[in-house]
Amino acid sequence: MSKLLLIDDHPVFRCGLAALIEAEADLKICGEAESVSTALQLIPKLKPDMLVLDLLLAEGDGLQLLKHLRAQGSKLPILVMSMYDEQLFAERVIKAGANGYINKTDTISHIVPAIRRVLQGRIYVSDAMADTLLQSNFNHKSPQHLSGEAKLTDRELEVYMMLGKGYSTKRIASELNLSSKTIDSHKEHIKEKLAITDNNSLIHHAVTWMMTK
DSSP states (O other): OOEEEEEEEEEHHHHHHHHHHHTTTEEEEEEEEEEEEHHHHHHHHHHOSEEEEEOOOOOOBHHHHHHHHHHEEEEEEEEEEEOOHHHHHHHHHHHHTTTTEEEEESOOHHHHHHHHHHTTTTBBBHHHHHHHHHHTTTOOGGGGGGGGGGGGGGGHHHHHHHHHHHTOHHHHHHHHHHHHOOOOOOOHHHHHHTTTOEEEEEEEHHHHHHHHH
């Protein structure tokens, strides 16, 4: 029996996903968390065989948690399951150490196979994303040839997403353990890359982007 820890800030989604997973005889949900801090408390306590991780949490974010676990030497299999564009995030999370990425809007029939594939020690992405990743190995794109939010670094994207949730600079700094000055610097880089002229427009742009996801 493989034990899974669900890390997602939407209780209704967790409930539905848990029911889907526990319908499988060899899979079990051993716990649920909605924030980075709760997840870090539960992982050593529950000793799951795998994490199913959302990117944007009630406190902190999944990419931050993923990088922290890998920096600590954890080999725990991690499947990132998020509503955000696979083309924008799949390669990022895999490079950060995830074992797979699946979009929440994907069909239900793909979820359990994705979990099983990751538990087997293999990488899971959609067929379309696998083609994209394969092509990227042969056609390396420099940042200036990327478009939109794809130009942003992982940290800039984290800041951008938090701005889209309505977080203040102070709150973003607190959640990412950075100074407000550093967050302001990230905001300037984001504006430059997205051709945005002022902070109000940046916030509007981020909120609008988040609402479309």
